[in-house]
Amino acid sequence: MNDTNATAPLRLGTRRSKLAMAQSGMVAESVRRLTGRPVELVEITTYGDVSREALAQIGGTGVFVSALRDALLAGEIDFAVHSLKDLPTSQPDDLALAAIPLREDPRDVLVARDGLTFETLPEGSRIGTGSPRRMAQLNAWARALGRRIETVPIRGNIDTRVGFVTNGDLDAVVLAAAGLNRIGRIGEATQFLSPDTVLPAPGQGALAIECAVTNAPLAATLAELDDPHTRLAVTAERSLLAALEAGCSAPVGALADFRGGEGAVTEMRLRGVVGTTDGSTLVQLSTTGPVPASHQDALALGRALAAEMLDKGAAGLMGERAL
Ligand SMILES: NCc1[nH]cc(CCC(=O)O)c1CC(=O)O
Numbered sequence: 185m186n187d188t189n190a191t192a193p194l195r196l197g198t199r200r201s202k203l204a205m206a207q208s209g210m211v212a213e214s215v216r217r218l219t220g221r222p223v224e225l226v227e228i229t230t231y232g233d234v235s236r237e238a239l240a241q242i243g244g245t246g247v248f249v250s251a252l253r254d255a256l257l258a259g260e261i262d263f264a265v266h267s268l269k270d271l272p273t274s275q276p277d278d279l280a281l282a283a284i285p286l287r288e289d290p291r292d293v294l295v296a297r298d299g300l301t302f303e304t305l306p307e308g309s310r311i312g313t314g315s316p317r318r319m320a321q322l323n324a325w326a327r328a329l330g331r332r333i334e335t336v337p338i339r340g341n342i343d344t345r346v347g348f349v350t351n352g353d354l355d356a357v358v359l360a361a362a363g364l365n366r367i368g369r370i371g372e373a374t375q376f377l378s379p380d381t382v383l384p385a386p387g388q389g390a391l392a393i394e395c396a397v398t399n400a401p402l403a404a405t406l407a408e409l410d411d412p413h414t415r416l417a418v419t420a421e422r423s424l425l426a427a428l429e430a431g432c433s434a435p436v437g438a439l440a441d442f443r444g445g446e447g448a449v450t451e452m453r454l455r456g457v458v459g460t461t462d463g464s465t466l467v468q469l470s471t472t473g474p475v476p477a478s479h480q481d482a483l484a485l486g487r488a489l490a491a492e493m494l495d496k497g498a499a500g501l502m503g504e505r506a507l
Pocket residue numbers: 267268269270358359360362363364387388389390391
């Protein structure tokens with residue numbers, strides 16, 4: 185590792201996409217401020233970047249992360265930044281999630297032509313998303329409004345997906361607010377989708393900073409960038425996902441948020457949804473209780489809500505692999 189020389193640059197492994205570079209750049213700046221050491225970006229190509237298959241069909245989780253993890257374990261880089269929602273729920277023993285910084289907006293947004301919203305899009309509008317979770321909830325929403333929409337499977341980076349609207353191929357696309365914001369295009373969102381209607385992916389909007397467990401001094405330093413409430417929230421969300429035995433491409437949404445009085449946070453609410461991609465069936469549940477006192481308590485909360493969802497028929501919906 186690099187810590188033998190306290191002035192040597194720290195090597196931050198990153199994917200080449202605009203989003204990954206933006207996220208890595210933000211974290212690099214924080215780590216520079218924290219350590220006083222230079223941080224060097226090392227570009228790495230992952231399978232998720234080169235594959236042309238629909239993400240839901242590649243089958244495995246973590247297509248964006250394995251090459252970064254290989255580089256960490258090979259000692260080619262010192263740390264890596266991931267979108268937490270792209271990380272598999274099981275953590276390898278030899279890698280540490282050293283920090284989960286304060287999460288930004290977890291919501292999905294609509295980017296529609298002509299400033300339209302979900303409610304003002306004309307009948308039969310074509311809405312692009314490659315995510316079974318988004319399809320299920322958009323179709324359920326349309327059914328509830330007595331409206332007809334068509335969800336169209338797309339993939340590609342954020343610029344490509346927004347491009348389907350600007351070039352006139354689609355009426356709208358749905359994206360994560362956080363990603364759009366990080367690449368400087370949040371101004372093009374025409375509607376922020378309330379989690380009451382569309383729950384985001386578990387961990388959406390949060391970053392994960394990972395390093396090798398053997399690099400204990402670096403892990404301890406990076407831990408200063410951790411936000412404990414964000415970590416509790418995403419731990420519960422990901423525990424729910426794991427307990428439903430669902431991968432990152434499954435039609436599962438989850439969001440934990442905090443409530444309290446007089447500035448003090450006292451309660452955490454966890455909401456979860458699973459559905460069929462046609463939106464004909466959604467199992468959506470919520471639980472609220474004291475802020476989990478530990479990582480173990482957050483895991484237990486996610487498992488408990490998942491068990492309730494399975495009781496209500498979620499198991500039958502998990503088998504479905506979208507498109
Ligand atoms: N699926 C890819 C992906 N992974 C993370 C983000 C956005 C950033 C985040 O959620 O932190 C996106 C783009 C999107 O879903 O629109």
